[in-house]
Amino acid sequence: MDFGYALKESNGELTVNFKQKVVGWKRLASEMVEDKVVLDLKNAKKMIETKREPVVYEQYNLWKSIDRFKEIFKKTKIASDLTLLNFGVFSTSNEGELFSTYGHAHETECGEAYFVLKNSCFLILSDKKTYETFILHLKEADYLFIHPKFLHRTACDKKDVLFATFYPELAGHDYKIIKNRGFPFHVFRCKNRTKIVKNPKFKNSRYELIEKVKTRVNPIKLLERNPEKLKDILENPEKYKKIYFIGR
Numbered sequence: 001m002d003f004g005y006a007l008k009e010s011n012g013e014l015t016v017n018f019k020q021k022v023v024g025w026k027r028l029a030s031e032m033v034e035d036k037v038v039l040d041l042k043n044a045k046k047m048i049e050t051k052r053e054p055v056v057y058e059q060y061n062l063w064k065s066i067d068r069f070k071e072i073f074k075k076t077k078i079a080s081d082l083t084l085l086n087f088g089v090f091s092t093s094n095e096g097e098l099f100s101t102y103g104h105a106h107e108t109e110c111g112e113a114y115f116v117l118k119n120s121c122f123l124i125l126s127d128k129k130t131y132e133t134f135i136l137h138l139k140e141a142d143y144l145f146i147h148p149k150f151l152h153r154t155a156c157d158k159k160d161v162l163f164a165t166f167y168p169e170l171a172g173h174d175y176k177i178i179k180n181r182g183f184p185f186h187v188f189r190c191k192n193r194t195k196i197v198k199n200p201k202f203k204n205s206r207y208e209l210i211e212k213v214k215t216r217v218n219p220i221k222l223l224e225r226n227p228e229k230l231k232d233i234l235e236n237p238e239k240y241k242k243i244y245f246i247g248r
Contacts, residue, residue, distance in 0.1 A: 001220050001221075001223065001224045002068070003062065003066075003082065003117075003164070004018055004019050004020065004022070004062070004066045004068075005017060005018045005019065005082075006019070007117075007118060007162065009118070009159075009160075012087060012119075012158065012159035012160060013086075013087075013159075013160055014084060014118060014119070014159075014160040014161075014162055016060070016082070016084055016162065018060070018065075020065070020066065021065065022060045022061070022062065022065040022066065023060070023061045023064040023065045024058055024059055024060040024061060025058070025059055026055050026057070026058050027055070027056050027057050027058070027059075027101070027102060028053055028054070028055060028056065029044065029047065029048055029053065029054040029055075029056050029090065029099075030048050030053060031102075032044075032056060032102060033045055033048060033090075035102075035178075035179045035180065036179070036180045036181070036182065037102055037103065037178050037179060037180075037181075037182045037183075038090050038097060038182065038186075039097055039182055039186040039197060039199055040090055040091070040096060040097045040186075040188075043090060043091040043092065043096050043097070044090035044091070044097070046091070046092050047089075047090055047091055047092050050092055051092070054086075054088060055086060056085070056086060056088070056099045056100070056101075057083055057084060057085040057086060057099070057101055058083070058084045059081055059082070059083045059084075060081065060082040060083075060084075061079070061081055062080040062081060062082060063078075063079045063080045063081070072223065072227050073169075075227065075228075076227045076228060076230070076231040077168055077169040077170065077231070078166055078167070078168055078169075078223070078227060078230060078231055078234065079166070079167055079168070079169055080164065080165075080166050080223070081164065081165050081166075082117070082162065082163070082164050083101065083154070083162070083163055083164075083165065084160065084161075084162050085099060085100070085101060085121065085154055085155075085156050085160065085161050085162075085163070086099055086156065086160050087099065087156045087157075087158065087159050087160050087161075088156070089188075089189060094189075095188075095189055095190050095191070096188060096189065096190075097186055097187070097188050097197075098122075098155045098156050098157075098187045098188060098189055099155070099156045100124075100153050100154060100155040100156070100186075100187070101153045101154045101155075102153065102175060102178060103124070103151060103152060103153030103175075103178045103182075103183060104151070104152070104153075104173045104174055104175050104177070104178060105128055105148075105150070105151045105152075105173075105174045105177050105178075106148045106167075106171040106172055106173070106174065107171065107172025107173070107174050108148070108170055108171055108172055109148045109237065109238075110148055110167065110168045110170060110171035110172075110234055110235055110237070111145050111146055111147055111148055111167070111171075111233070111234045111235075111237040111244060112145070112146040112148075112152070112165055112166065112167040112171065112234070113143070113144075113145050113146075113165065113166040113167070113219030113223075113230070113233075113234065114138075114143060114144055114145070114146055114163065114164075114165055114219075115141075115142075115143040115163060115164045115165075115166075115218075115219055115220055116138050116139065116140055116141065116142045116143070116161065116162075116163045117140070117141075117162045117163055117164055118140055118160075118161065118162040119140055119157065119158075119159045119160060119161045119162070120137065120138060120139045120140060120157040120158070120159075120161060121138055121154050121155065121156055121157050121161040121163065122135055122136065122137055122138070122154065122155040122156075122157060122187050122194075123135070123136040123138050123144075123146075123152065123153075123154055124136075124151075124152065124153050124154070124155060124183055124185065124187070125146065125150040125151070125152050125245070125247075126150060126151040126152075126183055126184050126185070126205075127149055127150060127151075127247070128149055128150065128151055128177075129149070130205075131184045131202050131204070131205035132205065132206060132207075132247065133183070133184050133185050133205060133206070133207040133208070134207070134208055134210055134245075134247055134248075135185065135187065135196060135207055135208070135209045135210065136210045136213055136245070137157070137209065137210065137211050138213065142213060142215070143215055143218055143219055143220070144213055144215050144244075144245045145217070145219070145233065145234075145237075145240075145243050145244040145245065146244070146245065147237055147241075147244040147245065147246050148171075148237055149246070151177065151178065151183065153178075153183060155186075155187040157194075164220070166219055166223060166230065166234070167234060168231065168234050168235050170235070171234075181199070181201045181202075182199055182201070183199060184198070184199050184202035184205040184207070185197065185198055185199060185205070185207045186199060196209065208248065213245060216242070216243055217233070217243050
């Protein structure tokens with residue numbers, strides 16, 4: 001499926017050049033620190049004080065900008081976004097908490113489809129009730145369906161990462177559930193190794209790191225060939241539970 005961009009990579013840094021003007025927005029490090037969704041706030045504040053304002057990630061709203069995706073949204077109310085998450089750490093050194101998206105939950109019982117277009121990342125899924133957390137190490141071309149029972153956010157791995165998400169308009173985005181507390185577990189990079197750090201605000205929580213995810217339905221192919229079916233899957237996750245990642 002043509003997403004309407006040309007992609008360049010140099011030393012792990014990605015540049016996305018769209019063929020036409022695309023509506024989007026940027027998430028700055030200072031916003032995430034101000035809202036206390038970063039775990040290591042001390043080092044994150046030092047980074048902001050000593051460096052030029054870092055852009056953590058950019059989101060591009062294809063459903064508002066590119067004809068094919070605008071048409072799909074008009075017919076199905078499925079929104080299609082691309083996110084470019086920059087590689088970095090919330091620190092003045094090369095070690096520390098990895099850059100991540102803000103994270104959110106859905107306001108309704110709708111799912112979300114996720115596809116990694118370039119490089120790798122960590123998708124963090126935390127149960128809204130139990131805070132049981134699954135950290136999925138996703139590689140390029142991996143995809144899955146996120147069940148609405150999860151809070152979810154993405155952390156970078158070793159390079160910039162580009163991924164696509166598809167969700168119904170009626171899903172809604174709840175960011176307040178993340179504000180002032182973050183996630184039960186955050187991903188750090190220490191001595192060139194990944195380290196999972198527990199957030200003390202979540203007492204009774206545990207995590208599992210998953211290196212390989214079993215997938216059944218490719219959301220991009222479905223969006224292209226049968227968007228109405230994708231709409232049904234996203235709006236009725238219990239009906240299609242076998243398609244979704246729901247944990248072990």
